[in-house]
Amino acid sequence: MAPEVSDIFARMESSKKGYLNTKTSDEAEKFGPHLVMLPDGAVPDYVKLTKYQEFCWRTIGKMARLRSKPNPKLELSLLQAHMRMRPEEFVAYVWMTTILVLIVAAVVALTMGGVFIAILGINAATVLIFLILIVVIPPILTYVVLNSTPGSKAKRRGRDMNKRIGPAMSFISAMASADVNVDVIFKELSRQKIYGEVASEAEWITRDTELLGIDILTAVSKASQRTPSQKLQEFLQGVVTTSTSGGQLKPYFLQKAEQFEKEAKLDMRAQLESLGLLAESFVTVVVAFPLFLVVIMAIMAIVPGGGGSSSFTVLLLWLVVVLMIPISQFGFIFSIWNSTKESSI
Numbered sequence: 001m002a003p004e005v006s007d008i009f010a011r012m013e014s015s016k017k018g019y020l021n022t023k024t025s026d027e028a029e030k031f032g033p034h035l036v037m038l039p040d041g042a043v044p045d046y047v048k049l050t051k052y053q054e055f056c057w058r059t060i061g062k063m064a065r066l067r068s069k070p071n072p073k074l075e076l077s078l079l080q081a082h083m084r085m086r087p088e089e090f091v092a093y094v095w096m097t098t099i100l101v102l103i104v105a106a107v108v109a110l111t112m113g114g115v116f117i118a119i120l121g122i123n124a125a126t127v128l129i130f131l132i133l134i135v136v137i138p139p140i141l142t143y144v145v146l147n148s149t150p151g152s153k154a155k156r157r158g159r160d161m162n163k164r165i166g167p168a169m170s171f172i173s174a175m176a177s178a179d180v181n182v183d184v185i186f187k188e189l190s191r192q193k194i195y196g197e198v199a200s201e202a203e204w205i206t207r208d209t210e211l212l213g214i215d216i217l218t219a220v221s222k223a224s225q226r227t228p229s230q231k232l233q234e235f236l237q238g239v240v241t242t243s244t245s246g247g248q249l250k251p252y253f254l255q256k257a258e259q260f261e262k263e264a265k266l267d268m269r270a271q272l273e274s275l276g277l278l279a280e281s282f283v284t285v286v287v288a289f290p291l292f293l294v295v296i297m298a299i300m301a302i303v304p305g306g307g308g309s310s311s312f313t314v315l316l317l318w319l320v321v322v323l324m325i326p327i328s329q330f331g332f333i334f335s336i337w338n339s340t341k342e343s344s345i
Helices: 002-020 026-031 051-067 072-080 087-120 124-147 149-177 182-191 197-210 216-226 230-244 249-302 310-343
Strands: none
Touching: 051 087, 072 087, 072 149, 072 216, 087 124, 124 149, 124 310, 149 182, 149 197, 149 230, 149 249, 182 197, 182 216, 197 216, 216 230, 230 249, 249 310
């Protein structure tokens, strides 16, 4: 009995391995990998850096490659954001841009310092503090913003996927109801550009299966590891788990379509509540607070001994009027616009 049982398990294991591997025809076994037919006039799309990125890489690329440490998080963020750059190329781009911003900020600070002292007659010590802020703050902001760009793009792609995964799931469930294979479903989904970044992820799965020769389950598993969307990640992991455990994909797709439809209604309600709270904060922080602050600082500058040097108060008043109010208004307007744009997807 023991040899027969072991033989049964051996046949089951071989059938499982055959199921997970990509099927190849007799011609493919004889003549090698299959050819992918492209439309007439189509040319390969090579990954190229922009001229400025090439300049950054030629200038300090060697130093960035030697001084920068391995950063798996940055590499994953670049992959999730679909930014076609290596980590060392991105580091060289960030460093070179920060250096150029520092040079420009120093030139602008010297020019503004001469104007403040010669024309406005502001105290030199006060001007020096202001110039130091101008020289230091822009490079720091540039470095922080550029380093956060891959993560921001990845999060934006994740939000787009979360918004479009409901309609995309309806498309997938409709294809599955017609007994279409999983690889064909993802291939057809990649052609539907209306589904945004979900179609882009499906295009990468099709690339792995048709160009790289990876079996569909492995391609889906890799896509679940690199996608920035938690919902899409759980869905793709469920596809792999259901397939390997012998379950039916059609009921799984229908269940996920219903689940994402309910979650979309709850997300829409939460976004409307957040938008109302943001509008109330705009009136308080951007409209009322700067108005009271300008009036108080103007009175302090006029009244003798009302709060330190009048020139310093005037400089702070200029900063509030020229910088703080426009930047705060632009920030709130952009936040509201971005929220309404996401909710309209």
